[in-house]
Ligand SMILES: Nc1ncnc2c1ncn2[C@@H]1O[C@H](COP(=O)(O)OP(=O)(O)OP(=O)(O)O)[C@@H](O)[C@H]1O
């Protein structure tokens with residue numbers, strides 16, 4: 268019977284898959300994620316070695332890795348140049364992000380709840396939101412000069428508006444019936460905030476934080492190129508141009524990309540996993556449950 | 557929860573005579589739209605009142621006024637002889653659209669009222685579990701609302717309101733999403749609760765048989781802008797048998813009033829739109 272021959276290996280496959288399915292799925296997702304990147308790097312390497320592109324403009328991945336290794340200085344990480352650059356950049360981006368979040372979230376709740384204030388502020392906000400924060404750098408350079416203050420101020424602006432905007436939208440998106448439910452149970456303002464406003468706005472708020480961090484990270488590079496006195500990945504990339512050190516530039520670019528990815532996946536990914544993905548586990552396009 | 561109704565009924569002795577909720581010439585505008593023209597009624601303590609009327613006539617709005625969520629444009633609305641100024645824990649509501657919190661499990665949704673009151677967690681859970689059991693949700697305590705069916709969500713909303721046990725229960729089509737069998741069980745439980753706990757209940761429904769089976773009085777509203785066009789007292793002991801000829805007579809009476817009202821509204825509507833069309837072309 269053709270049916271039997273078909274279903275037998277299928278059943279065996281299903282049996283084999285079940286006990287290991289967690290590990291299997293995790294490995295599979297890593298492979299699926301990494302494979303296109305590895306393939307891309309291989310093609311790049313081959314293309315440079317065969318001389319299709321000029322190695323002084325586009326160094327092959329192997330050269331970039333070797334350069335990164337030297338900059339990392341693994342034998343004495345305390346003296347590692349690369350780690351120092353990464354550390355300073357991370358510190359700047361995170362402090363600006365944290366400041367922006369601390370100010371934008373309460374303000375966002377206020378504007379989301381107060382219609383008059385929202386009407387006054389929203390035209391301003393719609394002008395400031397799409398404005399790239401880097402544009403402010405020269406202005407801060409004039410008043411603060413080169414250095415951390417200017418960079419942090421610019422990154423702060425980059426993170427502030429997306430967080431503010433998402434918080435407002437998150438609060439405004441909460442149905443009034445939800446508020447009515449807890450108010451009819453006698454909830455005071457603190458209970459209303461804690462039990463409805465905060466969790467209700469959280470999904471949008473988290474994507475705002477994600478966006479804010481991404482903007483802060485992006486703005487950072489440009490601000491560091493323009494305003495850093497020493498250190499920072501942006502500074503490293505920009506300084507390398509004086510020596511035509513293209514591989515150092517690429518080391519910087521790779522670090523920026525990888526760290527950006529890690530922040531998004533590790534920090535916000537886990538934040539989402541314990542909140543919105545648990546609440547809305549099923550029934551959404553793109554959910555895998 | 558098995559209640560010896562024969563024993564309790566004489567004790568309960570029907571609805572009280574003190575007015576609990578009094579509405580005097582309530583009028584409600586939404587912008588320029590007149591939703592309620594003139595609603596006056598008095599709902600006594602421990603009375604079970606059903607409100608029935610065409611879709612869009614202002615039934616939910618009336619419930620929101622009593623709950624204190626909305627303000628009347630004109631008229632007076634009193635509870636215990638005091639004007640209603642806002643929502644309060646003496647009035648609990650089951651919304652037509654359930655309004656569950658997606659970030660809370662079924663159990664936490666149901667205990668919400670008690671949590672806000674500051675009741676000990678263990679006691680809150682005990683009281684919640686009783687209503688989770690009676691609404692047939694056992695085993696789903698830790699599920700999130702997004703994984704429930706429409707009818708299950710509605711039962712969570714009912715359990716939530718019953719668990720925190722307000723003096724006045726406002727129910728907006730509380731059985732709308734349920735199948736007939738489940739609905740019959742819930743009607744039984746609601747009757748028992750009401751007989752046992754002496755609550756005042758205002759229930760909106762589209763089902764005449766539901767109304768006559770449960771209520772002491774059925775208010776029939778006209779189509780928008782709404783007035784009360786009939787106030788039918790149903791003086792039959794509980795629990796009621798739907799096949800009781802007296803009950804059937806009430807059911808027929810109310811159905812007749814309601815369909816006459818809907819027919820009138822629909823023909824007016826059609827005339828108006830036909831006129832508008834003629835004017836347009
Ligand atoms: N917030 C609002 N803004 C404007 N109009 C409203 C608002 N709420 C209700 N209305 C209008 O008031 C009328 C009554 O609405 P309501 O929801 O009370 O009807 P209902 O009797 O509960 O209807 P249904 O049986 O379909 O639930 C409707 O015409 C509706 O359009």
Ligand SMILES: [Mg+2]
Pocket residue numbers: 615616617652728
């Ligand atoms: Mg309604």
